[in-house]
Amino acid sequence: MISPRTAKKIILGSAPRRAVTKVSLEAAFMRVSARDVRARVDGPEFDRATMDGFAIRSSDTAVIPAVLKCTQAIPAGHIPKKSLKKGECAKVATGAMLPGGADSVVMKEEAEFLLSGPVTLRRRIAPYENIAFRAQDLKKGGIVLRKGDILNAAKIGLLSSQGAKDVAVYRAPRVAILSTGDEIAEPGEKKKKGQVWNASASMLKFAVRRWRLAPDYLGIARDDPGQIFKKIRQGLKSDIFIITGAVSIGDLDLVPGALKRSGAAVGFHKVAIRPGKPLLFAVKRGCLIFGLPGNPVSSLVSFLLFVAPLINSMLGYRKGDLIEKGFLAKGVYNKSDRLSLFPGILKYKGGRIIVRPVKYSGSADLAAVSGADVLFMVDKHKDLSKGSAVEFFRISV
Known part of the structure; x- marks a missing residue:
């Protein structure tokens, strides 16, 4: 079992070199410029x-x-x-x-x-x-857009004023998502006794869409080695492959074995974090594979802490991490021997960000997390008092 810091270092170190592609301005919103762009004409072009x-x-x-x-x-x-x-x-x-x-x-x-x-x-x-006056705002040959700039509405407007129809950006990764397990049914389907509806897949699909990516959802692979292996081979065609469930050490946790059979090299399996301990990371020919725990909150934590920084990095965002800092509204004790995450609500008081913990029963308590703004981190066996500084990341991905 490795630390979250080490896990993140392994993941980001496994990312391929960023590829560059051209997209239309219509498709460029909030993408990252991969090259400097210079003015084709003066701005304005005449008095x-x-x-x-x-x-x-x-x-x-x-x-x-x-x-x-x-x-x-x-x-x-x-x-x-x-x-x-x-x-x-x-x-x-x-x-x-x-x-x-x-x-x-x-x-x-x-x-x-x-x-x-x-x-x-x-x-x-x-x-x-x-x-x-002619060229008072921008001279021909001057910088319109710098490499690394985020293409917001104003920058796209400026490019349009220069007659541009497309722009070079970092290529968006292709993302695939696979659910596993006999115990889940798709929302809208009639579920059998003992089953639950598949919350993790819906949550992750929309989390990925934060970057305006369109994930390829591969459905549910049942607890059958052949079916899981077949679905994994399909998912390996993507750049980032997210699998939920069947990654721990139970008799039906079949994903680790299927990944090894497919030829994927496992980078690590298990991280010292709660929830999210069973997290698995592997690589196969440029495809970065995440085996996330099946519980919805564990899946979300693993995604926000480990998958989201990778997507940010591959898209060229300078700030790959999503972590912020605030201060506790009341004390919290982490009795676990792992770094733990708890849901909280944000408030702003006297220029400070205040994090108020909410009632939370564990990694299946999606109701508590859905009513929270953030997940904040507390080190193992740590007893934090009111006013203590904490790191958090926003749930509104």
Whole structure:
């Protein structure tokens, strides 16, 4: 049995080198950029108005009131017909290209004008009012996106403004999930006496979708060596293969044997953690295999502590870990000889994160965990008092 720290080190050390792929901007949201991207054009590409109004030569307002002749109207997206001469102005829309000779824009509200006829200005206008100049935000060849940046809505918008239709990101891992055991039935099915509905698979499928991945669910393999082996061979086509149940040392815990038969190399089996002790990790030709305990809370703990950091790492997120720190609202005693995790609810008080433990009966108590915000960690045989610092990770994966 190894420590959680050692287990995580083995897992992350087994991850393959990140592969790079191009995806459309439509599919790029919250992915991680794999390369620097440089500007194809200046931003903006031309001097433009930032207000609806009139483009003028500021020198024409040296004497007030100034009466100017409006010689053209320039909507956004259109090219000026001619440059301004002395005593002339042009009606412009927000975003419109400025005509030659113009060095300022007067807001529509500050001008006196009729539908046709002269435009009267009653204050001196300084140069460069209400103008966005070419390349003032971004120069051609400048960095638009850096390697490692997360593609949020603003960054995708910036790429779109540069005419990009796709972007290089780290390839998303293919994830497969397999449930095992005669004792489970799929939700919606009629279950036999003694069976329970399969909570772990549903929970893990949606946990994986946090990264906008679409896991391949392989269904339930019954307690039959041949059936489990067949399903495992199918799952080995993925990059990350998650198996729930049948990983301990009981007579029907058939997964370890089936993995060895398939040629997978077991990295470790059993971690000093509660819940989640039976966790198994193996590798077969680039497929990283997790054998998670069958109890739902044990599966969730194992996923959050060990699978989630791997997915983060493979997708290129700089922060592979999901662990945060807070302070206990009341004391907790861990009588176990293993690092233990307990559900808690978060509160914020005086700028501090407070973790309030909730009533919890063990690794099958999904009701308690579903009503909690976090799982917090307490070292073996540790008696923590109110106000003690604890590490936790959020359940809302």
